[in-house]
Amino acid sequence: MQDLSVLSEKMAAIKEEITSKVNELESSKAVYEFKKSFLDSQKGKISQLMKEMKNIAPENRANFGKSVNELKNWAGEVFDEIDQKLKAEEMKKKYESEKIDITMSAKMRKRGNLHPVTQVRNQLIDIFASMGFEVYEGTEIETDYYNFTALNTPQDHPARDMQDTFYLSPEFLLRTQTSAGQIHVMEKKKPPIKILSPGKVFRSDDDATHSPMFTQMEGLVVDKGITLCDLKGMLDVLVQKIYGEGTTTRLRPSYFPFTEPSVEVDVSCFVCGGKGCKLCKGTGWIEVLGAGIVNKKVLENCGIDSEEYSGLAFGIGIERIAMLKYGINNIKLLFESDLRVLEQIDD
Ligand code: PHE
Numbered sequence: 001m002q003d004l005s006v007l008s009e010k011m012a013a014i015k016e017e018i019t020s021k022v023n024e025l026e027s028s029k030a031v032y033e034f035k036k037s038f039l040d041s042q043k044g045k046i047s048q049l050m051k052e053m054k055n056i057a058p059e060n061r062a063n064f065g066k067s068v069n070e071l072k073n074w075a076g077e078v079f080d081e082i083d084q085k086l087k088a089e090e091m092k093k094k095y096e097s098e099k100i101d102i103t104m105s106a107k108m109r110k111r112g113n114l115h116p117v118t119q120v121r122n123q124l125i126d127i128f129a130s131m132g133f134e135v136y137e138g139t140e141i142e143t144d145y146y147n148f149t150a151l152n153t154p155q156d157h158p159a160r161d162m163q164d165t166f167y168l169s170p171e172f173l174l175r176t177q178t179s180a181g182q183i184h185v186m187e188k189k190k191p192p193i194k195i196l197s198p199g200k201v202f203r204s205d206d207d208a209t210h211s212p213m214f215t216q217m218e219g220l221v222v223d224k225g226i227t228l229c230d231l232k233g234m235l236d237v238l239v240q241k242i243y244g245e246g247t248t249t250r251l252r253p254s255y256f257p258f259t260e261p262s263v264e265v266d267v268s269c270f271v272c273g274g275k276g277c278k279l280c281k282g283t284g285w286i287e288v289l290g291a292g293i294v295n296k297k298v299l300e301n302c303g304i305d306s307e308e309y310s311g312l313a314f315g316i317g318i319e320r321i322a323m324l325k326y327g328i329n330n331i332k333l334l335f336e337s338d339l340r341v342l343e344q345i346d347d
Contacts, residue, residue, distance in 0.1 A: 028086045035079040113346040120322045133196040138181035146180040151258040164204035174202035178218035186302035193222040215318040222311035231312045243270040259292025289316045
């Protein structure tokens, strides 16, 4: 039989050991190991004590069991307490070491932007789409028929000299105007027609304001009772959206073989407001596009009854609009891909 007093001493010694060493523990891992040495169900010192039960006189067992349990519970609480305290300290250290300094300045990435011609093109499409226009993209290689003949410009017509043409063969050429698209649309679609046709055009022309390749945006409306008033109304909305409220247009008589009457459209100078400045060469007006009422012969060429329907057409030079809008004086600057220029233009 075990002597109870020996066991009590053992318990006191365990308590003493725990009390004296627990505060020296420096990590939750050390707590775990220390705890295990007392409470491990097999080898723990307290668990071992429990095993003495069978060696004790039966009348003392209940008391002994109670004391060991108390010791076990007490030890459990002591270990939990120190464990929580050390874990909290460890988390704090971890957070501090992993802290992200959000005040540090970030690396700035350079953002690209759309080419100015694309920006203006998209802007024009947005404005006309809001007026119900649909986009039709034609082809850059055209036949002489679509680019000239069907547009009332037969082979010997003097108007052909207005546009120096790059011929690929006697029949094929690089389109000189997006007007060629008008014919394709009117051949395929019956009125009402309301289309916008943006694209590259080509002319043997080269100076500060002309480039052998440039971009046009054709507009075509065919319906009953279309007049120049409709044209003026639409263009006023357009220039106000591009150059600001208060901007207006004026129409001057002009000549194109495929429109009759034909007009040259000027926009009131958005720099001086009409007083006269360098940009408008003192006139208060800037020429921006050609337009007119579709020539009856062109409608007939496409099988549209010119007694029943009438149409309006306009052709906008996109580079010209971009140059005026961004104050660029040489069209080549738009095609040289010089980042010093392009980076300045972002709407
Ligand atoms: N195609 C003409 C040009 O390139 C512009 C235009 C289009 C004029 C439509 C009238 C009607 O100069």
